[in-house]
Each structure stands twice: as structure tokens, then as C-alpha cells.
Amino acid sequence: MLAQLSCTVLSRKELLDHIFKLTLSSSHISRKAKPGNFVHLKVNSDAPLLRRPFSIHSVDRARNRFEILLKVVGKGSAVLSQKSPGETLDLLGPIGNSFSLPPRGREVILVAGGMGIAPLWFLLTRLAGRFSPEDMTVFMGAKSKTELLYADKLKGTQAKLIVATDDGSAGRKGLITEVFLKEIKKRGRDLKKLAVCSCGPHKMLKSMSEIAKSLDLWCQISLETHMACGVGACWGCVVKGNDGTYKRVCVDGPVFDAREVVLE
Amino acid sequence: MLAQLSCTVLSRKELLDHIFKLTLSSSHISRKAKPGNFVHLKVNSDAPLLRRPFSIHSVDRARNRFEILLKVVGKGSAVLSQKSPGETLDLLGPIGNSFSLPPRGREVILVAGGMGIAPLWFLLTRLAGRFSPEDMTVFMGAKSKTELLYADKLKGTQAKLIVATDDGSAGRKGLITEVFLKEIKKRGRDLKKLAVCSCGPHKMLKSMSEIAKSLDLWCQISLETHMACGVGACWGCVVKGNDGTYKRVCVDGPVFDAREVVLE
Amino acid sequence: MKGRPDLSVKVAGVRFSNPVLVASGTFGYGEEYNALIDLSKLGGIITKSVTLKPREGNPPPRTVETPAGMLNAIGLTNVGVDRFIKQKLPFLRRLNTRTIVNVAGSTVDDYLKVVKRLNRCKGIDMLEINISCPNVKEGGLAFGARPESAYECIKQIRDHTSYPVIAKLSPNVTDIVQVACAAEEAGADAVSLINTLVGMAIDVEERKPVLANITGGLSGPAIKPVALAMVWKVAGAVRLPVIGIGGIFNVQDALEFILAGACMIQIGCANFVDPQTTVKIVDGLNRYLKERKIKRITDLVGGLRTG
């Protein structure tokens, strides 16, 4: 499965300020990737030296291509965001485990914070056949309206969409985790019927993990850490399990049961 | 005189394979520069870190611009050669001493090896008013025809032009220093009437220095060394003088009396 | 020149098909890279440091990138010698390459216990003794920091194993030559250097060290000049084979170490950047020798002209 590939950039689109979508050509990734998998991209410049991990955001098997969403937060992402069509990227992938499919009969809830939508969108497309839209809710959080990704696209999926922004400039005001918590509590339903998948900034996932633990939710979260090798060799990317052992985010994750990890 | 400037690249032209001419905008350089002076260019990328020195190749005071010739030999020159019009370059300059004008009445001989033409062309343009073309000879050496620079332009100056290539693919066959030596010996003239200015690869200048010493020629050579500061502060760029002291190529040079330096 | 140049090297009686090894801790137990390169092309694999008991290692964050390098404070995370033998060694044994087991411990007794268990195994070609891990007390830097303790540790191990022993040296010392000489006297069959330099990075926004362990070990191109100087000095001072480590990313780097006196080299964090690094270096060495009509790589070792 894991392979080192040279993929051509097919297109590059600026979705929002500092947020880009790159379409890359690869039959291998498009065929093998599962939601939650990521690719480990060589920046191909002198600095930074180390590869950078990015979730696989969508695949198009018919056309042998896949997409990543990329937010510019530092030097590596800045260089990668400037790759133009025709250039090639050296990548390792697909890497990592993937979201387990929620058991049938559950209500599926996806909780995305900012760039967290990247793998969740891929997951959503895979769940679409298995769950009817009325059984799917997407919570989408962002700092403010200008950083809100995919609201329109998500509406198109017919899944229920709940938006929240920190400053209230779009949707409800507040942290998406608070909105999520309020919402599931409000509904008063049997929480055992929920299947939650979440991805977003570390702080948000920490909240999700705490919520999942306190309510004993079926909840998977996809984590982000600094990675060196990306293939399980260096043990640099670990997260603490609640059994006291460390797990590698790159190959034991990036998807973990939110109840089984200890985030600081 | 010395200033730190931000100069816009006005044009970039590939003269030969791996050899580029950059035109940069700067009223300061165009007004202050003398033949032999150089600029110390920031590469403006993470690697290489240190600036790179390039001779001022021509100036256009009227239009506030100057040119450099740049041969790609490593990473720094490669990055610099890719700067496109509109980009700016951070540079220090003009730096260094300059060629002394040959005393009137002399026969002027310029001996250029490869990129050595860069400062010598600037010198030639300044000598043109002072010496008549028949009193000027340019020896132009290159590895082979494909690396021969400026032969046409030099013909246009009406100065006598003698070309040599290592492989004989253009002009005479052999090292330009050998051709030069043969030529001045052949003429049997009073060597005291000659004024020689030379620039080129280290090995060539070493030969020139030996020739100048053995024949006691009036001969100036413009040296190249690795430079760190480029402003005389670090003492990293030194060449040994024949008095046993070290001279800084950046500020005591780059132009030296060929009889007064010891090249290894 | 007809035929391929001879890249093989013999160290302490063990023949390696080429001088390119992977450095401990950067290549797991080999299997992690099995999907990415043909492991049989490597001269040998050096395992992650093995300790007596399994170790979880340090809390995260454990790595941070720095200019032309990285800091790590993994903390010798490993499965412990027993599980190593049961779960990891069989895979390595099946490979058509040399296996060097890197051993770490906090007391000489620890080291000896690990070594004794390894003594009973098949498929191990050599031991590399880590007396230089800067990230945990148990990593042996206590031994590697002084010639006397290095001697003591290596000597004990020497007396308790018939495997060839490589002493892996720390650069965080005033005179690495003294430590190398102590290892030589103690009966080491080779020395490898360098392990990482102690370093640190600070998150200015949070006003906290980036690494949970506060300090870590610096590796990568940044340390290459330091490693090269040490290899050159040690190679000039000991009769043992010297194995060069530190920021080797391409064949040029590899040749620098070989010319400085290293008969073999180890590739560390370059594996992270490009898993093909080792294979590319082997190919590059072949090409270099061929182009220059040099028959054997061993003809290049220590071929630096300093006169």
C-alpha cells in the first residue's frame, strides 16, 4: 500500500485566503486511499527539510487523481501552496489507518474544525451510499465567516449542516465543540445511537476527547502532530493512549477512538 | 559609496548555456561604480545563506541601471539566474577598488578568460575614449566555441581581438595565457609599453601573475575568492601579497598588481 | 574499467556488500521501510536501540525541525530485548543484508543482560553499543562522556560477547579522540560517530521549550561539518575501523566521510526526507568509482590529501 510516488500537480486553486486545494495525479493513491489516510509530502526545497503530512481530501478513481486541502501556516505549507500545475511532488502514501465506518443504524455526526473538513469530506462521500442524508449531520466550525470552508458544498450534500464561528459572523456564535455538545444534549437522544467522527485543531480535538469520555460516545478523531518519518520508524509523532502507552499518530493513527487517547 | 540597496531586476537574458545577463535598476550603482567594482548579492532563499559577489559588467547612468553577467556554477548562481523581471535583489555595493587607468601612451591589452569578460567589458567601455582602438587588444579565452562570450560584441569595438579556445573550436587552440604570452613575445616590443588588465579563472590568473612577474609587466588582475561579509570585516577572502601579508580581496582588491600577489 | 567496482568492506571479519548502513533510531527495525526500498541493497541495518526492558520513551512533542536539521527526544522507545528477539529479529534475519543490533542501557549490568540475551540469537552480525544517547539517563551518555566510563562499559561487553562490537560515540565531549582510544583499548572492533549534539528549541509564543524533554539531539545536514571533523580526527588517532555518521544526505556527503577516514557510513534522518537516500548513495558510489576507474571503495578510505 505505502509507496513513494512522484505525482504531478494537475491544478491549484485558492479557496480562501491562505487555503488552497491541490489536485494531484496518482492512480495508486486514488485507488488505495481510504478516508483518514494521509500523504507525506516532500517540500522539495532546502528548507524545510522534513516532509509535511496532509490528509487525502478526495479521490477520483476514474481519473486517477486525488485532492488535498492545504492551509498556509508556516514555511512548508507556504512552499507547497505555490506549486503550479505541471510540477511534481514527491510523496509517501497512502499512510495511516482510516475512519472505521460507523455501524449501520447510527446517526452519523461529523464535527469539523477549520481544515478538519479535509479528511471528513472524503469520509462523507464514502458514507453517502450507506447512510441517508437525514441520518447525517455535519458540524462545521471556523474562526469567522471568512475562514469558513465548504459551507456551500456541504449544503449540497443534504446532510444536516450546523455552522458555528468563534465570532458569530456566520452560523451560531461559539466554539463548534460547545455547539455540538449543546446540540446532542438538547436532542436528549440515546447517545449510543450516535457515531461521531471529528477532525480539527488540537484544542478542539482535546475537547472532543473529553466530551467523548464523559458521555462515553462512539467517537473517532483524526489527530495532527509533527511528523518526521511518517512511516512508523522514528516514534516522533506519538500521542499518549489512556493505557499509558504511546501510539504513533502516523501508522497507529491518525484516527483514534476519542476515548482512548490523552491529549494535553 | 558602499550602500545596501534593493534593486529591481529589469531583464534577464540567457546569453549562452548557463550564462545569464541580469539588468538591475539602481541609480546609486550606475553612478558610483567603476570598472572592477562588484556587488554582493543576497540570494534570498534559505540556501545558500551567504551573499554572492558579482562584478559590475556595465552601467547606464542615463537610465539608472547596470548589468551583471552570471554563470551558473552552483546553488547560489542557479537561484540568482532564475530571478525574473520585477523581482528585487538585495545587494551591497559598489564594493572594492577598481582597475587603475593605464598610463597614456601605453598599448592596452585585456586578457579575459570566460566570465572574466564581465568586469573587463566595463573597463573597455571606459578606456574607449582614452585609447584609440588600434592601441587596444582583447585576448578572449574560453573552453570551447559554445562557451565563447562576446566575440561579436568585441569585434564591434574595433579593438584588436584574439580568440583562443582550449579545444580549438574557435580562434586559436590553447590556453589564452599561452596565446597571450606568445603574442607579446613575438611582437618583440618593449614590454614596458604594455598595460595589461586581466580577469578569469583562478588558474589563468595564476599564470598571468607568473608571466607578469617574470617579464615585470604592468599588469592588473581582478581576483575571485569565496567571500563572507564582502565589506572588509571578516578577513575571510584574503590573498597573499608578495610581502607576506594577506590582503582582503573584497576591499583591498579585487584588482591587484599581478606582480604583488602570490596565487596558489 | 570492466565490471562493477567493488563496494564491499570488511569490518571485524564481517563482510558488507557496501559501506552504507542505516543509523539506529531512524529506520525502526527495518520492516517500516520494507515497502519503500529494497532492503537487500543496504550494506546493513542498525536497529533502534534495544534496552533490557521495553521503554515507552519521552512525552511528546518529541521532534522539532531546526535550520538544516532536527531535534529529537524520543527517549529510546523500544520493545525491549525479549520482544525484539521474538518479534523483530526474525524479519531482519530473513533479509539479505547485515543486521547490527544497537544496545543501550543505564548501567553496565543492563548492557550486559541485553548482550547476553542477544548472544543466544541467530542472525545478528554485530552489536553497536550506544554510549551516547543525549535524551535519557539510560542512554549511556554517562558512559560516553568520559574515556574511563566508556572503557569500562565497552570492556565488560567485550568480555561477554563474541559479536564484533562497535562503540557509538558522543560528540558532546571535549576530546572525542580520547573516548575513541578508550573504546579501542577496551577491545571495541570499530567506533561509530557521531550521535546527536545536544540542542534545544523554544516556542517564543508559548515561552516553552518545544520539546517536552526540554533538550533533544540535533541531527541532519547542520551537524555534518562537526561530524566530519570528528571522524577525521578519530580516524587519524585509532587503528580501528571508523564508521561515519551525521548529516549524510547524498553521495557527495558520503564521499566526504570516506575520504576523511570512514570505512562505512550511516544514514540517519535523511531516511525521513527521502527513503531512497541509501540506495541512491550506493548507486552514486558505484558511479563515482566507475567514472574515476577506482576499483575498490576501500581505496578511497582516508584518501584525504592534507599536505
Next chain:
Amino acid sequence: MKGRPDLSVKVAGVRFSNPVLVASGTFGYGEEYNALIDLSKLGGIITKSVTLKPREGNPPPRTVETPAGMLNAIGLTNVGVDRFIKQKLPFLRRLNTRTIVNVAGSTVDDYLKVVKRLNRCKGIDMLEINISCPNVKEGGLAFGARPESAYECIKQIRDHTSYPVIAKLSPNVTDIVQVACAAEEAGADAVSLINTLVGMAIDVEERKPVLANITGGLSGPAIKPVALAMVWKVAGAVRLPVIGIGGIFNVQDALEFILAGACMIQIGCANFVDPQTTVKIVDGLNRYLKERKIKRITDLVGGLRTG
């Protein structure tokens, strides 16, 4: 916050307008950079090492670039103390900034002779004693490599001058804290660290060391993590003011050193890359303090949270 934040620092009774100094050997005698920056904006200028006799220095090549750094083996080229006093000091004296004279020697007696001549001068605010130059026998590394000899050298100087004395420490040691403590005991008023790490580069085509001196001193961003770890350790161990040096290229780097415990910092080879570095860092520190409503830079010193 009203008004400008207070960037001034006082070390051994000497008040500096800000904590940004230029490192010895990278800024000549100040005049070389006079055309490029307003020297009065610097906290202070540290001169190229001054020795008793003029020194020509090592043969070229003396510098080579390495990943995120450079090696130098200048060899303490300098005009000697007498010409320094006559030709260089007057310029420095006229500047509205502090002057720190860096002193090097091969024997304690050498150092003392230089110091005694400097004792008679006006316009010198402090001495920095280079016991850490790796490139020449006379550069004092012999002293800086061991606590005992560092003590001896600094103590003698301390007894023969009333200038505040900074001991400039070498990173090429097993335990820099010991050397720092020795300097403290000997009566140093501050320690500065680090000088360069010993390194080497090889020209693979020529099979020769790139530097005529074979080895050189490594500086630049590559060594920043090493410098930072040492500054942090020393700052935690001595009561003296610590001056941080090593790969500081921007305000972020400067803040890392200050948080680690440096009350001042020195900018070395960053001056070569961008002569404005010092001035930009001073501006950056001002901005940082202002934005965070921190009144004094001294409030940040050692403000690292490691709990």
C-alpha cells in the same frame, strides 16, 4: 502601553541601551559597517579579537559555506594591541555605543600584556576574553577546554584590570557549565557563549579539505539549537549575566535566547547575510514588548516555562 518599552540592560554596572551586540570577528572594528547601519543603534560593538602582536592569520581558503552555516578559520588576523589602540579605538570611542574589546592570547602572559595596555585607554567599556577560538593555538581554546585553565586565565586577568570581564566560552567541551562556573569563581563579570563548534568540509573533487587550516569553526543557524541548550544550562547554573551567541538571525531567535536566560545577545555571521540584522532585531524587540505590554526587556530574561 504608553511610551517605548525599556530595552536597556545593565551588566556589571555598565548600562547598554539595548541587549544587541555584534559578535567578535564578524564586525571588524566597527568602521567596516559604518556606511551600512547607524552604529549608535547597537547595544555595543565587540571588536575582532586583539592579540599582543599583529597576526596575519591562516592561509586561504579561510571560509566555506555549509548547510545553514559557515566554517571559518581566519586565524585571529588582527592589527595587534598597539595598532588597535592607535588606529581602531579612536573610531569606536567616537560612537555613541558601548565598546567591548575581545582579547586573545596563547599564554596567560599574552592576555595580561594586552589587558594591561588596554587598561591605559579611554573608551573601553568591557573586555571579552576569548578562551575559545578553535582555529589557532593562540586563540585560547587550550584555556577554554578545561575548567582549571579557564579559571587560571580569567583569574589572572581579573586581578590585573578594573574593566568588567566577560569570559567567552567554547561549546567544544563535555560540560560547559563547569567551565562557566570556573569563570564565575575566577571573578568574571559575565559569560558569553558560544564560540564556534569545530567543523570541517572536504572538496570531494580535489580530495582536499576546503579550508587550508583543515578544520574551522562552525557558526550560523545550524548551531543555534546547540547554543540555546548551552545558554539555558549555563543560565540555570551560574549567577552571572549570560550573553547568548550562535545563529541569531532574527528577533525570534533573539527572544529564544533571552527566554533561555541570556540578558544580552550577540549577532555573528548574520551581519554578513544582512547588515541590518542587528537593527531589525532591536526594532523587533521593541515591537514584541510593546505588543505584549511588557515594560522591560529584563522582564523576559530567563522567562522560559519548563514546568
